[in-house]
Amino acid sequence: MTKLIATLLPGVQHLQNIHPMMVHFPIAFLSGAVLLYVLAGVLRSEKFASAGLFLLILGTVGAAVAVATGLYAAPGVMVSFSVRDKLLEPHEDLMLTVLGISVVLSVWALISRPFPRKARPLFILTLFVLMAVMTVGADYGVRMVYDYNAGGNACPQPIEYAK
Secondary structure (H helix, E strand, C coil), rough: HHHHHHCCHHHHHHCCCCHHCCHHHHHHHHHHHHHHHHHHHCCCCCHHHHHHHHHHHHHHHHHHHHHHHHHHHHHCCCCHHHHHHHHHHHHHHHHHHHHHHHHHHHHHHHHCCCCCCCCHHHHHHHHHHHHHHHHHHHHHHHHHHHHHHHCCCCCCCCCCCCC
């Protein structure tokens, strides 16, 4: 089985953990949900709203998986204490916030399926807040991987934090 995985996904053998493979799903699904809900509001389309709900739920499940794999991986990430303090901890906090917001939005949308009629502007605003928090949180993750080699072994560890 290991040989099959190495053949199909040769990059996986270089990963310290599977978290990097999980993070792209909630980013894509939640971004798509925001777009579809905005279009549903502008075009007054029930079909776009239903598709938005579907992507919101998929994104929330994906966020839960990404958060779980990230929390599991965090203790083993090979970065200095300064990088852990300045980047990993804020990344963790922001992505837990993304998960919390997406759960609230999913429950809200499921209760008033597929698109809340009451407080619709607040729902849309909260979707944009979700996107903003997710974007900033992802940026912290990107900096850890690309500025401090948190996802691989391309250079000696640990690399000290620098602005």
